[in-house]
Amino acid sequence: MAAGIRTNELRKVYNSAPPLAAGAGGFSFAEKRSKGKQPKPEIVALNGISLDIHAGEIFCLLGPNGAGKSTTVGVLTTRVKPTAGQAWIGEHDVWKEQSTVKRLIGVVAQRPNLDFSLTAREILVFHGAYFGLSSHERNHRAASLLERFKLTDRADQIVRGFSGGMMQRLSIARAMMHDPQVLFLDEPSAGLDPQTRLLLWEIIREYNRSGKTVLLTTHNMEEADALCQRLAIVDHGRIIALGTPAELKASVPGGYLVRVRFGQHSPNLFERLQALSGVREVRATENSGADLYADRGGSLVSEVANLALAANIELCDVHISEPSLENLFLHHTGRSLRE
Amino acid sequence: MNYKAFMAMLARDVRVARRNIVALLFQTFLQPLMFVFIFGRVMVGSGYMPPSYKSLLLPGIMALSMVGTGIWAVAMPLIGEFQFTREIEDRLLAPMDISWVAIEKVVAGTLQALAAGLMVIPFAWLLLRPGVDLSLHRPILFAVVALLVAVFSACGGLALGCSVEQTHIGLMFSLVVAPMIFFGCTYYPWSALANFPIMQKIVLVNPLVYASEGLRATLVPQFPHLSLLAVFVALLGFNALFLTVGLRQFHKKAVS
Numbered sequence: 215m216a217a218g219i220r221t222n223e224l225r226k227v228y229n230s231a232p233p234l235a236a237g238a239g240g241f242s243f244a245e246k247r248s249k250g251k252q253p254k255p256e257i258v259a260l261n262g263i264s265l266d267i268h269a270g271e272i273f274c275l276l277g278p279n280g281a282g283k284s285t286t287v288g289v290l291t292t293r294v295k296p297t298a299g300q301a302w303i304g305e306h307d308v309w310k311e312q313s314t315v316k317r318l319i320g321v322v323a324q325r326p327n328l329d330f331s332l333t334a335r336e337i338l339v340f341h342g343a344y345f346g347l348s349s350h351e352r353n354h355r356a357a358s359l360l361e362r363f364k365l366t367d368r369a370d371q372i373v374r375g376f377s378g379g380m381m382q383r384l385s386i387a388r389a390m391m392h393d394p395q396v397l398f399l400d401e402p403s404a405g406l407d408p409q410t411r412l413l414l415w416e417i418i419r420e421y422n423r424s425g426k427t428v429l430l431t432t433h434n435m436e437e438a439d440a441l442c443q444r445l446a447i448v449d450h451g452r453i454i455a456l457g458t459p460a461e462l463k464a465s466v467p468g469g470y471l472v473r474v475r476f477g478q479h480s481p482n483l484f485e486r487l488q489a490l491s492g493v494r495e496v497r498a499t500e501n502s503g504a505d506l507y508a509d510r511g512g513s514l515v516s517e518v519a520n521l522a523l524a525a526n527i528e529l530c531d532v533h534i535s536e537p538s539l540e541n542l543f544l545h546h547t548g549r550s551l552r553e
Numbered sequence: 554m555n556y557k558a559f560m561a562m563l564a565r566d567v568r569v570a571r572r573n574i575v576a577l578l579f580q581t582f583l584q585p586l587m588f589v590f591i592f593g594r595v596m597v598g599s600g601y602m603p604p605s606y607k608s609l610l611l612p613g614i615m616a617l618s619m620v621g622t623g624i625w626a627v628a629m630p631l632i633g634e635f636q637f638t639r640e641i642e643d644r645l646l647a648p649m650d651i652s653w654v655a656i657e658k659v660v661a662g663t664l665q666a667l668a669a670g671l672m673v674i675p676f677a678w679l680l681l682r683p684g685v686d687l688s689l690h691r692p693i694l695f696a697v698v699a700l701l702v703a704v705f706s707a708c709g710g711l712a713l714g715c716s717v718e719q720t721h722i723g724l725m726f727s728l729v730v731a732p733m734i735f736f737g738c739t740y741y742p743w744s745a746l747a748n749f750p751i752m753q754k755i756v757l758v759n760p761l762v763y764a765s766e767g768l769r770a771t772l773v774p775q776f777p778h779l780s781l782l783a784v785f786v787a788l789l790g791f792n793a794l795f796l797t798v799g800l801r802q803f804h805k806k807a808v809s
Contacts, residue, residue: 228809288809291646292645292646292808293642293645293646293807293808293809294808294809295808295809312650312651313555313648313649313650314648316646316647316648316649317648319646321642321646323639323642325639326639327638327639327640327641327642327643328638328640328643329565329638329640329643330638330640331569331572331573331640332565332568332569336568337643340561340564340565341643343557343558343561343564343565344557344558344561344562344643344644344647344648345558345647345648346555346557346558346648388643
């Protein structure tokens with residue numbers, strides 16, 4: 215039976231550096247507490263995350279490092295205790311029914327956490343044993359997953375010497391070993407070569423086709439766009455946008471983004487840019503720049519150049535982006551995902 | 554508790570121990586046996602120590618091997634697995650309460666400590682003979698003491714392994730383990746500290762004292778030793794304390 219994922223106003227505040235279970239670093243700092251001699255900074259990792267991920271869906275959390283993606287996965291996989299709020303896998307409360315929840319989920323952590331004392335095959339077989347699979351079943355599944363992930367020729371070697379890509383493939387195979395209803399993948403394609411990434415995408419799609427729910431986090435927009443049926447954009451522990459990739463892209467004013475930079479700042483010029491046909495919104499950026507959200511891209515450039523020439527202001531840089539999730543993130547946060 | 558998952562984790566630890574058996578044997582026995590050779594053989598043979606010292610030394614060496622093995626077997630993997638390889642994460646996600654992951658480590662450490670303790674006796678006996686006067690006329694009491702010592706070593710390893718940062722491993726050995734060994738009545742009976750009355754009282758906070766004295770009481774009762782009742786009470790108390798602290802620290806490490 216497929217299981218969905220729900221969270222209600224999840225909040226997580228750390229009083230010290232987030233330890234192992236939270237995965238990534240880089241968090242927003244809230245106000246310092248005034249009591250005590252050395253007030254510890256409060257780090258707000260999650261600031262009210264509410265999600266409803268349907269059973270059988272590929273859902274993506276997209277956001278920059280430190281946005282709270284890994285902490286959300288940590289809460290949903292029993293590894294992070296939320297400061298407030300609830301989370302459910304299917305009908306099971308993640309915090310109150312941990313053992314039941316752990317049977318339903320498979321987890322691929324952001325950093326490799328393979329058992330360095332074992333061989334690839336042993337890692338899969340012992341994982342199967344932890345989940346109570348019979349000896350025959352776990353050996354059979356391990357062999358077929360090793361084949362599927364192209365690891366058969368290294369199956370009986372200790373994983374210490376494996377490359378990053380091989381470790382990642384083995385981590386995913388391990389997470390699938392007990393055939394979980396919900397698969398969590400935290401930054402699964404980080405550090406993978408393009409060929410392995412495509413293999414990974416295909417495996418995720420195939421797993422999803424068998425009715426399983428997949429939640430993956432990424433800061434890679436192409437991945438979110440290509441793979442996910444719905445996604446949430448997360449920043450500073452909050453969800454700033456949620457929907458299908460097409461819906462979200464359509465929600466950016468105009469869709470196209472033309473980023474320009476001038477030799478000097480001129481409010482007058484900005485007013486004229488705003489008046490250009492098809493331009494929905496003009497936002498001033500750093501270094502005398504402007505972001506033009508418009509329903510056209512390339513054809514706007516010559517008009518911008520003419521306006522700058524007329525105002526006797528040098529046009530230093532122009533960059534055109536087609537409708538994308540990157541534009542959406544920029545529109546909501548004023549920052550690029552790549553920054 | 555999930556019996557299957559627990560046993561699978563134990564099987565995993567046995568597999569790893571078997572794979573590293575040679576290194577494990579050297580690590581467990583080399584130092585105690587060198588000590589046995591120098592003090593029991595060289596010093597006694599040259600007349601600097603009385604011949605009876607051989608018998609007095611053996612239970613202490615057994616306690617030392619057991620405690621060293623148990624602490625090492627539990628603490629070192631935990632420090633590495635939590636902070637460096639993170640390989641414990643897979644076991645934390647197994648479908649059972651995470652306290653059982655910690656308890657499995659304690660069981661594995663206890664078994665290793667018992668194996669070390671039982672194996673060091675014949676090794677040391679071979680090195681020291683003749684003149685070792687062991688009496689195993691109270692085997693059940695000996696087995697209970699040995700088990701309590703083994704559990705203490707594993708619980709101590711759990712508490713240390715979940716409290717010490719990777720960068721402080723050296724400090725852990727020089728500040729905790731080394732003083733514990735030297736003031737643990739391993740190379741001398743507790744009664745030998747009678748000339749240092751304050752120190753004789755202070756060392757009673759050291760659980761290794763009860764381990765050494767307990768094994769002395771059941772293996773070589775002809776030498777002065779602490780009462781077995783004191784040994785049982787103290788070891789049970791220390792075991793409960795270290796297990797409680799260890800589990801609390803384990804939870805802190807495992808869940809943020």
